[in-house]
Amino acid sequence: MAALRKSPETEADGGSTTLGEEARVIDLASSSVRELNAELHSPTARRYRVLSPRGTHAVAVGIDDDLDVHVEGDVGYYCGGMNQRGRIVVDGMAGPGLGENMMSGSIRVRGDASQSAGATARGGLLVVEGKTSMRCGISMKGVDIVVGGDVGPMSAFMAQAGRLVVCGDAADGLGDSIYEARIYVRGKVGELGADCIEKELRDEHRAELVELLTAAGMTDVAEDAGALGEFRRYGSARTLYHFTSEHAGSY
């Protein structure tokens, strides 16, 4: 792996992340994504910097280790897919399927994310500091997702479990056919999806919201009572849990 090299600490940190000494550098201008993922699956370091991703697909997928991976640039589809325990930061934009089926660990994208961010993810924390396109949190199964900006249409479609926090607006179809996931939105919400309703936001929910925002590093919002007061909670009316023809229009 010719392009693997050690990087001194001074070079390591693209901003506020915690990359320490001995971050290994993998430059995708000269290494393949295969070499990158092979290294991450049998790691010889704890910290990695990934340079020049230039929209490459499947960056840092299938991590099953306690690793810090700092990607310096935009990534294509499925970055961080099925992540377990890894802590991935993308200093750029992310394509579709960001963190799909993540199990644990964390993924943070400093820019925007495309469609299906956090699709079917079962655990861990996914933070998108910018906005996401449609179907954010589709079929989510336990992950926590915090989005700094807006989410596109049909977000949290068939969301089964976990929590989605949207600091901006949510487009039409939010929570369509939702099961037991909980959604918090600060901004405007378009037409709600089938079986999704607004629910009372009680103290325990406010506490949960503060916890999620804090975990996501959005302390300015978490500590601002006024901002917190603007959030509303959405979840399942549970009217589609049993199949009847009276609901034919909703299926």
Place this chain on the structure above:
Amino acid sequence: MTSPAERGLRESATFDRATIAGIQHAAEHGVYDIRGWGAKRAVPHFDDLLFLGASMSRYPLEGYRERCDTDVVLGDRHAQQPLHLATPVTIAGMSFGALSAQAKESLGRGASEVGTSTTTGDGGMTEEERGHSKTLVYQILPSRYGMNPDHLRAADAIEVVLGQGAKPGGGGMLLGQKISERVAEMRTLPAGIDQRSACRHPDWTGPDDLAIKILELREITDWQKPIYVKVGATRTYYDVKLAVAVGADVIVVDGMQGGTAATQEVFIENVGIPTLAAIPQAVQALSELGMHRKVQLIVSGGVRTGADVAKAMALGADAVAIGTGALVALGDNHPRYAAEYEKIGSAAGFYDDFQDGRDPAGITTQDPELAARLDPVEGGRRIANYLRVLTLEAQTIARACGKAHLQHLEPEDLVALTIEASAMARVPLAGTDWIPGRSGF
């Protein structure tokens, strides 16, 4: 008492008794019928084909003496660890949830005994299943229930499911009766609810996306495992071409007769094309791309006997998969449960309510008492027996056609009994050299 027919009464072909019952059911309940099994209507099938055994112009092989090999390698296009199965008859994907844990274990035991693979289903991988299946194919379905990278890595191959023959274009459904605590937990859903699963994958849409999805799966599993793509038979020629283009190692084509655990009757009977019509389309697509036998073709949907296995392979399949036949081998629809089938409004030989969880044979149920009726060791023995018989039957036919390997069977060994079968299977009508649509009119 004399039968209605003997009394000169005439039943309508258009409004036959099943149709009348269907209308009355709809009027009564306001819901469509959901059931298991596969299409029950008659469609052109393997029964409409016959083999031309060897005689003067061809040389047969000595039965029981001369070798007729049956092994098959699946997935050597890109995967570093392709599967090498002893028989081309594999067990199709059927979910834990649809099937009891005992049934899944039986399938694993039987398949492992004869050296073939089993497949998970919509609901994830259970430990019993992994433990008892020497070779296990892990399905990735739109619902992604129980999807887990550890299971992906523990699997021997990965099957991306786009559709099933029983319901191409349809999602899944598991009714509340079958959502036990364990099933619910595996799927991250509340117990007892009617669970719907999506018909489209959550993180990709067209073939361009799927190519990237497959790349991701290969990256996650370090390019070790074969990746299958399963489609329900519809526009098979184009689907197979696209499946090759997206990078599949193996393509599974499931015809409209293929079984299901729970699908709307209207869907089962009216969507998709027969297995017989799908195989030549798939083979044509592969051949045109120079990929026949390089990307392997697994065919399913109505495979019951070794003759069916041999016919599918003669038409160009590399292997077959069985669902319903395996359940029948386990005791589904067995006459010994006749009285119990009657009690739940069905009859031995007609039972198809796989969705409602009251299966007297303990196969399509999550009821612990019913499931306990199926002993996985005995079940495994029955599956192994059935798989061996299928293989032996196929070998018998192949030897008669002079073939030292099942894969040497070819379309030239076949003729069709009907014009429809001849047109679909693209083999001549028996006793003629005529293939409708191919050789003149």
